[in-house]
Amino acid sequence: xxxxxxxxxxxxxxxxxxxxxxxxxxxxxxxxxxxxxxxxxxxxxxxxxxxxxxxxxxxxxxxxxxxxxxxxxxxxxxxxxxxxxxxxxxxxxxxxxxxxxxxxxxxxxxxxxxxxxxxxxxxxxxxxxxxxxxxxxxxxxxxxxxxxxxxxxxxxxxxxxxxxxxxxxxxxxxxxxxxxxxxxxxxxxxxxxxxxxxxxxxxxxxxxxxxxxxxxxxxxxxxxxxxxxxxxxxxxxxxxxxxxxxxxxxxxxxxxxxxxxxxxxxxxxxxxxxxxxxxxxxxxxxxxxxxxxxxxxxxxxxxxxxxxxxxxxxxxxxxxxxxxxxxxxxxxxxxxxxxxxxxxxxxxxxxxxxxxxxxxxxxxxxxxxxxxxxxxxxxxxxxxxxxxxxxxxxxxxxxxxxxxxxxxxxxxxxxxxxxxxxxxxxxxxxxxxxxxxxxxxxxxxxxxxxxxxxxxxxxxxxxxxxxxxxxxxxxxxxxxxxxxxxxxxxxxxxxxxxxxxxxxxxxxxxxxxxxxxxxxxxxxxxxxxxxxxxxxxxxxxxxxxxxxxxxxxxxxxxxxxxxxxxxxxxxxxxxxxxxxxxxxxxxxxxxxxxxxxxxxxxxxxxxxxxxxxxxxxxxxxxxxxxxxxxxxxxxxxxxxxxxxxxx
Ligand code: COA
Numbered sequence: 001x002x003x004x005x006x007x008x009x010x011x012x013x014x015x016x017x018x019x020x021x022x023x024x025x026x027x028x029x030x031x032x033x034x035x036x037x038x039x040x041x042x043x044x045x046x047x048x049x050x051x052x053x054x055x056x057x058x059x060x061x062x063x064x065x066x067x068x069x070x071x072x073x074x075x076x077x078x079x080x081x082x083x084x085x086x087x088x089x090x091x092x093x094x095x096x097x098x099x100x101x102x103x104x105x106x107x108x109x110x111x112x113x114x115x116x117x118x119x120x121x122x123x124x125x126x127x128x129x130x131x132x133x134x135x136x137x138x139x140x141x142x143x144x145x146x147x148x149x150x151x152x153x154x155x156x157x158x159x160x161x162x163x164x165x166x167x168x169x170x171x172x173x174x175x176x177x178x179x180x181x182x183x184x185x186x187x188x189x190x191x192x193x194x195x196x197x198x199x200x201x202x203x204x205x206x207x208x209x210x211x212x213x214x215x216x217x218x219x220x221x222x223x224x225x226x227x228x229x230x231x232x233x234x235x236x237x238x239x240x241x242x243x244x245x246x247x248x249x250x251x252x253x254x255x256x257x258x259x260x261x262x263x264x265x266x267x268x269x270x271x272x273x274x275x276x277x278x279x280x281x282x283x284x285x286x287x288x289x290x291x292x293x294x295x296x297x298x299x300x301x302x303x304x305x306x307x308x309x310x311x312x313x314x315x316x317x318x319x320x321x322x323x324x325x326x327x328x329x330x331x332x333x334x335x336x337x338x339x340x341x342x343x344x345x346x347x348x349x350x351x352x353x354x355x356x357x358x359x360x361x362x363x364x365x366x367x368x369x370x371x372x373x374x375x376x377x378x379x380x381x382x383x384x385x386x387x388x389x390x391x392x393x394x395x396x397x398x399x400x401x402x403x404x405x406x407x408x409x410x411x412x413x414x415x416x417x418x419x420x421x422x423x424x425x426x427x428x429x430x431x432x433x434x435x436x437x438x439x440x441x442x443x444x445x446x447x448x449x450x451x452x453x454x455x456x457x458x459x460x461x462x463x464x465x466x467x468x469x470x471x472x473x474x475x476x477x478x479x480x481x482x483x484x485x486x487x488x489x490x491x492x493x494x495x496x497x498x499x500x501x502x503x504x505x506x507x508x509x510x511x512x513x514x515x516x517x518x519x520x521x522x523x524x525x526x527x528x529x530x531x532x533x534x535x536x537x538x539x540x541x542x543x544x545x546x547x548x549x550x551x552x553x554x555x556x557x558x559x560x561x562x563x564x565x566x567x568x569x570x571x572x573x574x575x576x577x578x579x580x581x582x583x584x585x586x587x588x589x590x591x592x593x594x595x596x597x598x599x600x601x602x603x604x605x606x607x608x609x610x611x612x613x614x615x616x617x618x619x620x621x622x623x624x625x626x627x628x629x630x631x632x633x634x635x636x637x638x639x640x641x642x643x644x645x646x647x
Contacts, residue, residue: 057096294325504630
């Protein structure tokens with residue numbers, strides 16, 4: 001045995017698994033656990049076993065890397081059965097997380113105890129599968145059907161305290177190993193409970209399942225409903241039949257596109273926050289953050305940083321603007337209070353750490369300053385000229401520009417090595433994506449600081465190179481252009497939006513523009529034209545020139561009735577665009593989606609070739625976390641077959 005070690009505490013065998021980083025259940029782990037049961041059963045000096053893990057967590061689940069490969073024996077259900085069938089009772093001692101297969105192994109044990117900070121759960125649906133080793137069959141016998149519905153259809157883990165009340169675990173303890181041994185010893189003096197698989201289970205009425213189906217259904221995802229079906233089957237059949245059914249469903253889903261896409265994103269999300277190029281590079285500490293500009297974006301950034309425990313200084317140009325900026329930050333915390341996420345007392349504590357000022361000199365102690373002022377190069381340069389004068393020499397200075405060239409913004413800054421682009425997405429306290437844009441002068445530890453900030457803020461940090469729109473907005477532009485190209489070929493605007501909704505976006509490209517306003521991109525194109533750039537006229541330009549800027553003007557790509565946000569196909573738009581539409585293409589929804597996603601992927605490929613993105617995975621994360629691309633499709637690069645992930 002190389003992953004398991006055994007220590008004896010009297011008649012109790014303490015079996016420790018050490019398979020870093022998260023004790024995932026690989027083929028070797030399954031094998032060793034299987035053999036360990038026999039070994040301990042054969043040892044007359046052992047009366048019970050404690051299963052505990054080294055490192056940060058209990059078994060975090062099946063090894064997801066093996067999901068794309070053919071299953072190898074012993075399969076996990078056999079390992080769980082073997083532990084449950086042991087002559088000597090096993091006690092699972094849980095810290096960190098017991099997830100998926102990890103919790104299924106814990107259910108094979110006769111008892112489960114956990115420290116308070118531990119979580120247990122069955123997150124398989126988040127990977128497009130269902131539990132495959134009795135999650136839908138043992139769990140209802142252990143904790144009832146209602147708790148199981150919640151666990152297997154949401155995939156959300158449950159904290160130890162709640163899991164104890166639900167009957168998923170038997171005790172919450174403080175000193176895990178010591179208390180587990182004591183628990184095992186005490187258990188031997190009493191009658192043992194039935195193994196979970198032998199506990200009774202009563203079926204539920206039809207109405208219960210209908211209601212559960214309604215609550216579990218998630219557009220685009222088949223796994224939650226399949227998990228529910230498997231659970232229902234388990235309540236209406238015997239244990240062995242239910243296990244077979246669950247396994248079949250698991251294996252079927254494991255090979256699905258949805259599961260492959262979600263696995264791809266699982267690994268991409270874990271890799272992105274810690275790029276290998278930055279390994280060993282210490283980020284600069286960030287405790288105090290200056291934010292220049294208290295508008296929606298600045299306030300959102302301030303709110304996000306404050307939430308992560310940083311002290312904030314918000315700079316605005318006059319007292320009135322400072323008051324408005326602070327109020328904007330206050331509104332963010334108010335909404336958290338309203339949603340029950342923050343107490344009134346904590347809100348006060350949050351605001352106590354946000355100061356406002358009109359004086360740049362107050363930034364003398366800031367570790368990081370993020371500029372979020374008007375998108376105009378002169379205004380931004382003036383800000384950085386001032387920051388260059390007042391900030392500490394080692395303070396990191398960042399711009400939140402979306403479209404301007406960060407190199408041009410940093411021109412004239414005495415030490416450009418501490419300058420970087422940090423592109424947040426609005427609302428910045430909610431949106432996960434953070435594009436990190438170093439210039440050729442940015443020092444490695446400044447780049448590392450950007451990533452450390454992303455992690456601290458619980459964002460998805462992705463490095464982007466310098467080009468117009470970086471990764472996300474550049475692809476957005478191509479996406480919109482392709483959508484307009486379809487309109488020119490005669491595809492109805494509403495059909496295009498419906499096709500993209502059908503694909504999994506919450507909104508199609510045109511209704512999204514109507515919501516956000518067509519004028520922002522228009523003004524930007526006009527700005528480029530004024531500078532002499534050759535920017536061809538778009539259909540959107542024609543609409544804006546006709547006063548159609550979106551919902552706020554009562555119409556954009558669609559018409560809107562007063563006080564109603566429902567888009568209605570517009571005869572005026574048809575007239576305005578009539579001489580640009582030269583075809584009568586008939587495309588199905590999936591064909592439209594293919595065209596648009598294909599265009600996004602083609603732009604992504606160009607972005608990769610130019611070195612603007614580090615990997616196709618990064619592009620997929622940008623689209624999923626910043627632009628509403630459906631997660632279960634894996635992002636445009638994955639959907640177009642351009643990533644070599646474990647399929
Ligand atoms: N299989 C294979 N590798 C896994 C894994 C799994 N089930 N769970 C995590 N890892 C890997 C990650 O890819 C990462 O690898 P890296 O260091 O090479 O990048 C490493 O373990 C650490 O994971 P991370 O998520 O960064 O650690 P954490 O301490 O923040 O969180 C967990 C720990 C267990 C809470 C978290 O990893 C998790 O939720 N894992 C998924 C569990 C799951 O879904 N299990 C059910 C599978 S059916």
